[in-house]
Amino acid sequence: MSLGLLTPITTLIASLAVLYIIHWLDIVEREPKKALITAFISGIFTAALALGFAEIASSTWLIATGSREWVNFAGSVIDAPIIEELCKLVGLAAVVAICRKNINSLMDLVLYGSAVAIGFEFIENTLYQWHALQSTDAAQAWIQEFNYRTIGTAGTHAFFSAWNGLAIWLVMSLKQSKVKKILCIVPILIAISLHSINNLSAFLANYGPAGELVQANYIGMLLGSINTSVSVAGFLALIGTALVLDLFSLSKLSIDLQKGLDNQRLEVLANPFYHLLAHASWSWKLAGETAAKEVQRKTFSQYARLAVEYHIPLTNKAGNTGEKKREILTRAYNLVKGQ
DSSP, X not given: OOHHHHHHHHHHHHHHHHHHHHXXXXXXXXXXXXXXXXXXXXXXXXXXXXXHHHHHHHHHHHHHHOOHHHHHHHIIIIIHHHHHHHHHHHHHHHHHHHSGGGOOSHHHHHHHHXXXXXXXXXXXXXXXXXXXXXXXXXXXXXXXXXXXXXXXXXXXXXXXXXXXXXXXXXXXXXXXXXXXXXXXXXXXXXXXXXXXXXXXXXXXXXXXXXXXXXXXXXXXXXXXXXXXXXXXXXXXXXXXXXXXXHHHHHHXXXXXXXXXXXXXXXXXXXXXXXXXXXXXXXXXXXXXXXXHHHSOHHHHHHXXXXXXXXXXXXXXTTOSOHHHHHXXXXXXXXHXXXX
16 A cells, blocks of 8 residues: 555554543543534634635745745744634534534533544645655655654644634633623634644754754744643643543532432432543453442433533523522432432
8 A cells, every 4th residue: 555545544444543532531521522513523623614714825925025035934933823723723613513412511612622623633634745755765755744743743733723722612611791702802812822833843943054053943842842831731721620520510419419319320420430431341340340330331421411500501502590400400310210
């Protein structure tokens, strides 16, 4: 098989591996695979959309400045971060519209935002590896691109675009406050800034004559290391915050149910560790006979969905009313009782 045909296969495997790992971080109320695939495909379309806008921006810069060097710089450091992150934001908004019934928490939006970004990254990595095949030593260039980009920086776009999920969550969860809605701009700016600094560091690291290190290269490498650390830390903090909110929802529903119900099934359903194991049939075998005997694996997703809706019901236009909470409590009570 030629490297040209092998490229989309290798980049797809790498992208799906990253998506699978991120999916496992969603301990409570795990998202369906079909919805994640929809988000991934949305990311593919946003890549095509971004390419079109990038061409328009490059032509505009060239006409305005007449400098090809400025076009290369602006295209990487200014145009790409703004165009790509906004396109991925549009892609995420489309996913929310299509999969609205699955959107229940901040974790959901962060996960779908990451999935859109990984779909985008799949196209970008494929194009870069195909471009490497135009080099004199095509095989070596292809391997270097694969090692550096497809494997070495796998998931980088998710580190940026996960913040788009927070932006949409703020709009959805703070419906009654126009002032707070403005806060949604902050996560978008974070995504664009992290992306821009990443591209600036790469531009500086490769600046100057080939094979010769200049001062700008050292600055670029230092800036890249700092930005990578900040991006990963921010992504983990965002995932951690979303996870804590989900765990709080699980705990809140379980505590309120204990007022009228106390049995071993509730203890199992309230345990986040069992929710993690219930993600897949192979991991559920590790739960032990007690948990497996008390609760069926599919029941965990049903209970978790009720929990997140009980805390912050994003799909409920009327808000978290007392009537809605009583309805959820009744459904959860019947679920725990096995009815």
